[in-house]
Amino acid sequence: MNRTQFLSTTLLSLFSLGASLHAVDVSPISIQVDQTSDDKRGRYDETQKKSLHVMLTNGSAQDLSVKLKYYFFAKDIKGKDVLVLKDGEQATTVKAHATETVKTPEVTAKSNEKHLEGASMASRGHAAKTGKEVPAGGQRIVGYGVQIVQGGKVITDYFSEPSLKANVGGGQ
Numbered sequence: 001m002n003r004t005q006f007l008s009t010t011l012l013s014l015f016s017l018g019a020s021l022h023a024v025d026v027s028p029i030s031i032q033v034d035q036t037s038d039d040k041r042g043r044y045d046e047t048q049k050k051s052l053h054v055m056l057t058n059g060s061a062q063d064l065s066v067k068l069k070y071y072f073f074a075k076d077i078k079g080k081d082v083l084v085l086k087d088g089e090q091a092t093t094v095k096a097h098a099t100e101t102v103k104t105p106e107v108t109a110k111s112n113e114k115h116l117e118g119a120s121m122a123s124r125g126h127a128a129k130t131g132k133e134v135p136a137g138g139q140r141i142v143g144y145g146v147q148i149v150q151g152g153k154v155i156t157d158y159f160s161e162p163s164l165k166a167n168v169g170g171g172q
Helices: 003-022 162-168
Strands: 029-037 045-058 064-076 082-094 099-103 107-112 115-117 132-134 137-150 153-159
Touching: 029 137, 029 153, 045 064, 045 082, 045 137, 064 162, 082 099, 082 107, 082 137, 082 162, 137 162, 153 162
Parallel strands: none
Antiparallel strands: 029 045, 045 099, 045 107, 064 082, 064 137, 107 137, 115 132, 137 153
């Protein structure tokens, strides 16, 4: 292959690459998600309280109206399946070249471990008492996700664990 053929082939390849890169949509909105927690743990039980602070940054020169969809995912203590514990959406407008913070409502999940209730050990003059068995139950929050929708299309998203996205239709 001579130099002219090489340059022609290289330029053709770069042109094809440029055309395919041009087809990629770039979102004018970028997101940063912070989770706030107020978890309480007892001897056998736990209460999780979580909410999200979503910072939306508009990189375009015009105000944008978008819909923020949020999801909290949980696992049942007895099972292994992940489910959507709570979801919701909030409409917001992000000013041009500005950042808007959206706070989601707090979600709560409660769980308890398997344990004996009312059991006591033997002591002088007293026999041991067997207690009532309390089975494990409840749910634990295992992650969250956020999608930004504009014109019925998801333009950007963030999930604390990428595999959680499949629980909401793969992002659509």
